[in-house]
Amino acid sequence: MPTMNMIQALNSALDVMLTEDPNTLIFGEDVGYFGGVFRVTDGLQKKHGLTRCFDAPISEGGIVATAIGMGAFGLRPIPEIQFADYILPAFDQLVSEAARLRYRSNGEFWAPITVRSPYGGGIFGGQTHSQSPEAIFAHITGLKTVIPSNPYDAKGLLIASIEDDDPVIFLEPKRLYNGPFDGRHEQALKTWAGDPMAEVPAGRYTVPLGKAAIVREGTEATVLAYGTMVHVALAGIEDSGVDAELIDLRSIVPLDVDAIVASVKKTGRCVILHEASRFGGFGGELSALVQERCFYHLKSAVQRVAGWDTPYPHAFEWDYFPGPARLAAALKRTMED
Structure with missing residues (x-):
């Protein structure tokens, strides 16, 4: 079984879903050619093509609104918001549209979207790249909110989220992407009690949502x-x-x-x-x-x-x-x- 850090595990999950489900696609700011600011989507555009992994304008509201429309007509989009701090311009779309679509249409339409976003601090990103807004989303009936703590769970939870028929906010702790062994602050070593790498199956598997x-x-x-x-x-x-x-x-x-x-x-x-x-x-x-x-x-x-x-x-x-x-x-x- 290969060993992966969280970035590699998330990348593997996205690769698996793009390969196995033709209705999945990834888009967001810098996720295509560049592979994402944290490299989570690295190589996916080259492997799966420009229509399956592509860049979007700097418009979080537009990104999420487009994903909702795609989901309503049978796709399973995986939009990325570059930092969780930037998700607020899309808040109305998430609350007023994605969270309510299945109920307000009596099940005729739904929004099977998985909104991925790096969240939390630890990279010296300042006030606009470091916030933890999970409680805001937890308050919105109709949204699911998922936060992994290790590479194995990250891959399994992400696949489970993509396959879920409800909209999911998938928050990725930036401090865990590579494991906090970057040496930029001595406190990083004092908040880590595990190995940044973990054994992660190469293929498809899921970790169920709602199971601690x-x-x-x-x-x-x-x-x-x-x-x-x-x-x-x-x-x-x-x-x-x-x-x-x-x-x-x-x-x-x-x-x-x-x-x-x-x-x-x-x-x-x-x-x-x-x-x-x-x-x-x-x-x-x-x-x-x-x-x-x-x-x-x-x-x-x-x-x-x-x-x-x-x-x-x-x-x-x-x-x-x-x-x-x-x-x-x-x-x-x-x-x-």
Whole structure:
């Protein structure tokens, strides 16, 4: 079985779908000849042709609107938004059209589109290339939101998303593309507790949407995380000395409620970790869910560890990120209550 980093795994997923499904196609800013700013679509235009992988104008609203129209008439488009920060010009198309099309047409039309976008910080991209807007999309009924944490899941989840008949927002953590071993900041090494490469099957396989993974079993507390924060959590758990169970949500919509409830009922404590700002973040929804479903099993208050409630602070990027030390402190607090 070949080993791949996340970029290679995503590229492999796209290659598989372009090869096996003639209704799939990829388009977006710089995805064709150049192969994408992070090289995820590298070589796909040369292999599959100009009509299957092509560049689009700098118009996010136009890209998503075109994808919706393609999906309504039988194609399975995979548009790329170059950075998740740029997706807001397409927000009305996603909310008012893609998310509602199947319902408003009584099933006559639907929007089987998978909107890929790099998201999160860690590349010193500043305020317009580093945001984590997943909670916005999770709030929109009709959209699915998927966030992988490793190469194997990235390929399987992307294929499952493309084959899904509903619109999917597929967010790719930039810090995990190559593994944070670039040496640009010493903190990068302190937030990684795994190998950037993983064994990934060369052919088609899927990882089901809405099915969380138990990354680490434990008995004293449950940590809920996704994307880059799964690796931060592993490092923080090790530093804390707490025997914590780590759940990688994989997708936040659909959400594996059963896995969360079962783990928290077993451990009696819960810490939620995400990179986005704390206020209004998806951690608030997770906290409410745990409170509603596990109240009589909780031994202490649910803890949330997240980014600052500020505009993205370019100069203080690595202080803004919830690191292992902040998670370890939260785990220790929850054990003291």
